[in-house]
Amino acid sequence: MTEDLTDDDIKHVAWLARIKLESQEEINEYKTTFNDILRYFKKINEIDTEKVRPTFHISRSVNRFREDEIKESLKEDEIMQNVPKRKDKFIVSPRII
Amino acid sequence: MIRHYHTIRDLIAEYKSGNKTVEDTIIETFDRIDKVENKVNAFILTLKNEAIQRAKELDKTLKKSGRKTKGKLFGIPIAIKDNICFKNYPTTCASKMLENYIPPYNATVIKKLLDEGAIIVGKTNMDEFAMGTTCESSYFGVTHNPWALDRVPGGSSGGSGAALASGEVPLALGSDTGGSIRCPASFSGVVGLKATYGLVSRYGLIAYACSLEQIGPMATNVSDCKDIFDVIVGNDPMDSTTISKEEMEQYLKKSFKDFPNSKGKFTFGIPKELLGEGIDPEVKKSVWDAIKLLEDLGGSYEEISIPSIDYSIACYYIIAMAEASSNLARFDGIRYGFRSEDKGNWNEVFANNRLAFGKEVRRRIMLGTYALSAGYYDMYYLKALKLRTLLIQEFEKHLKKFSFLICPTMPILPFKLGEAVNDPLTMYLADICTVPINITGLPALSIPCGFSQGLPIGLQIIGNYYEEYKIFQIADLYEKNAHTKNTFPKI
Incomplete structure (x- = not known):
């Protein structure tokens, strides 16, 4: 059984999820709520599922294929209409390195 | 009117x-x-x-x-x-x-x-x-x-x-x-x-x-x-x-x-896990009145047990949060959505943009990320998916026998505004009667x-x-x- 989450665990998960933490107070709040919720989640370990297969999806259909036909799709302007920062035909991104 | x-x-x-x-x-x-x-x-x-x-x-x-x-x-x-x-x-x-x-x-x-x-x-x-x-x-x-x-x-x-x-x-x-x-x-x-x-x-x-x-x-x-x-x-x-x-x-x-058959008959089951402890007495009374009416209308019922229901909230929230963390990863604020001031590198801007998510959304993304992360995947996500299988089997068994299962939709009367907003777990628990239906796809x-x-x-x-x-x-x-x-x- 795992231990309660620490400050470092919260910081690590926030980083993985790319969610900025703004204060120690916020970290404390997440820590308390998450530990409460995870304690409740651990209830599922009471059931033995050794021989049970997981169900990822209800849908019983497997891969569904279609012909690779050329069809009309969205126009360039329509695709670009929601871009917050653009230059001509390009999306402006922050620096990567 | x-x-x-x-x-x-x-x-x-x-x-x-x-x-x-x-x-x-x-x-x-x-x-x-x-x-x-x-x-x-x-x-x-x-x-x-x-x-x-x-x-x-x-x-x-x-x-x-x-x-x-x-x-x-x-x-x-x-x-x-x-x-x-x-x-x-x-x-x-x-x-x-x-x-x-x-x-x-x-x-x-x-x-x-x-x-x-x-x-x-x-x-x-x-x-x-x-x-x-x-x-x-x-x-x-x-x-x-x-x-x-x-x-x-x-x-x-x-x-x-x-x-x-x-x-x-x-x-x-x-x-x-x-x-x-x-x-x-x-x-x-x-x-x-x-x-x-x-x-x-x-x-x-x-x-x-x-x-x-x-x-x-x-x-x-x-x-x-x-x-x-x-x-x-x-x-x-x-x-x-x-x-x-x-x-x-x-x-x-x-x-x-x-349907109902020519004599107006039909059958239904009442899962005891959804009409027992934890259900508001007023809700219970109202649902029992409805059950009696359905009986008068040609229905006959039996009380049944679906034991995995007790684990369905945990099962649901683990699956839902895991899927949410993956689905909401698309919101980078670059191609569409909220874009903050460009301060710092790609990752910093990305994390800043995602401050546009409210508290509960951030909570679910983070918990879902945790449940899918190395070392915890089997314990939370995979385990929840196995419970999903059990829940499906239990529901299927009863729905072979009965035309319907009947229960309250919500175990409680509507919350007062602000009553549960800072207590996520209490709010999650109110979903006990509804989440099994999404887990099973019924x-x-x-x-x-x-x-x-x-x-x-x-x-x-x-x-x-x-x-x-x-x-x-x-x-x-x-x-x-x-x-x-x-x-x-x-x-």
Whole structure:
């Protein structure tokens, strides 16, 4: 059984999820709520599922294929209409390195 | 009573007979919206000019065709939950993240509604990204329950529920990932259906947890709910999880003409886990009254046990949060959505942009990320998926024997506004009766079955896979005899 989450665990998960933490107070709040919720989640370990297969999806259909036909799709302007920062035909991104 | 007709079929009949124009209906709709919206706040966006324009066009078509209407929803006003894309109008998911997002395409369900002559009058409020049971986490303010303005309307499709209950619209669409149609249907005293997974296209629904959610109909009576369901159901090449064309043909051929059987008999099971401890006594009483009525109407019941239900909340939230963390990873604020000042490198800007998510959304993304992360995957996510298998097996066993399973939709009366908002676990626990239906993919309908302290109580009718029409039949029978049809609060 795992231990309660620490400050470092919260910081690590926030980083993985790319969610900025703004204060120690916020970290404390997440820590308390998450530990409460995870304690409740651990209830599922009471059931033995050794021989049970997981169900990822209800849908019983497997891969569904279609012909690779050329069809009309969205126009360039329509695709670009929601871009917050653009230059001509390009999306402006922050620096990567 | 603000409505002079009983069902949308009556309203369409009035258009045909010339007693009423579509424009009249739309003007009445907006008069009502103008009158109550400041108390209820059901809408994020209303589209008055567009709706009147469309009504005029439909009236013209009607005149030209010699008063013949085309379309099952001809001239009927409808409200759409704001996580369903309506081309060229903001679709915000009640989030700052998508405050300015304008979809360049229609969701498949929107296309189907418009093809049948429906008039979209607005986009309804909801919990941010459909994550909630109270409709309080919206970036655009809370929605009030029309039956008691200091209470929540239920969530996450709370705006749709409240718009129906307050008589603003006769029809609405919601989406249901863990009860988000049935909970507001119960709390606001209207009818709502979550269909079998795969029957309604999710194309154009902003994703929260793909393997659990379905768009579905909400209305003030069973007949209307069925009519809108008939329009939105079906295969969609744009959503590979929808039922195949061949299966759809079979589905439509399936006849329930002989149901209940010729002697008017049917059977149902009552899962003791959903009508015992933890259920409010007033809710229990109301549901037992409904069970007695169903017995009088030809039903016979047995109390049954579905032990895995006790683990279904944990199972549901682990799966939903895991899927949410993956689905919401797309919101980088670069291609669309909220973009902050460019401070720092890619990762920093990305993390800054995602501050546009509210508290509960961040919580679910982070917990989902944790449940999927190295070292915890087997313990949480995989374990939850195995429990899902067990839950499906247990439900299937009982649904082989019984036509339905009956229980409350919500174990409690509507929360007071603010009561549960800072206590996520308490809020999650209120989903005990609804989440098993999403985990298993079964269909279930919520229908009003009584009141306590002036607050509505909902009855949940669960059916076997692809047996929505059987559910509609029994719900219709119940509604006629319980006289719950079109009950509105004074507001």
